[in-house]
Amino acid sequence: MVQSVELLLDERSDDAIRREWNYLAELGLPSQARHAGASNRPHVTIAVASRIDDVAERRLAALIADGRDAGSWRFPESVRLGGLVVFGGSRAVLARSVVPTAALLDLHARVYEALADSPGIPPHLEPGHWTPHVTLAMRTRPEDIGSAASHLVTDLQDVDAEVSAVRRWDGDARADWLIG
Secondary structure (H helix, E strand, O other), rough: OOEEEEEEEEHHHHHHHHHHHHHHOOOOOHHHHHHOOOOOOEEEEEEEEEEHHHHHHHHHHHHHHHHHHHOOOOOOOEEEEEEEEEEOOOOEEEEEOOOOOOHHHHHHHHHHHHHOOOOOHHHHHOOOOOOOOEEEEEEEOOOHHHHHHHHHHHHOOEEEEEEEEEEEEEOOOEEEEEEO
C-alpha cells in the first residue's frame, strides 16, 4: 500500500469537487463519489512513498510549521483548481488540474527533500515531474473519458481554494491524520 502527504481543501472548494464527483456518479460514470468513507475527500497529493517513518514525519511537521509560521519560506495558503486533465492508460484518471504556482512547487520540492530517504517514491512525483491535480475519477475506461469531460466542461470554472490542512494517509492502516 501507499503512504501519502496531501493538501486538503476548504469546505467551499471541497463541496465544489464533491458536486463534480456526484454529477459523474449520477450519470453512471466512474467517480470518486463511489469510494465512500470518511477518509475519501478531495485533496492534492504532494508526496507518495511505500513507507514514511517517524523521523520523516517529524521532518514534515517541522517543515510545515516553519512555512506556516513565516519561517524561512512561505506555505501556499491557496491553490487554483483549473481545467480538466487526463492521465492515460488502460484505466485512465480524470482530474482537475491545479495551477502550479512557485509557492506550490517550492512546497512540493521541500516535501520531496524531507522524504527523500523514504522507499518507493514514484518517479512522476519527483520535482520537475509532478502534475498537481485533484482526482475526479479513477480506473476510467478510455471510452468514458470523453463523455465525462463533455458533461463537466459545460459548467467548469476555476476554483480558488484555500489549503485547510496537510494530511498524512497510511494505506496499510487505512488511517489518516493531520500534520503541522
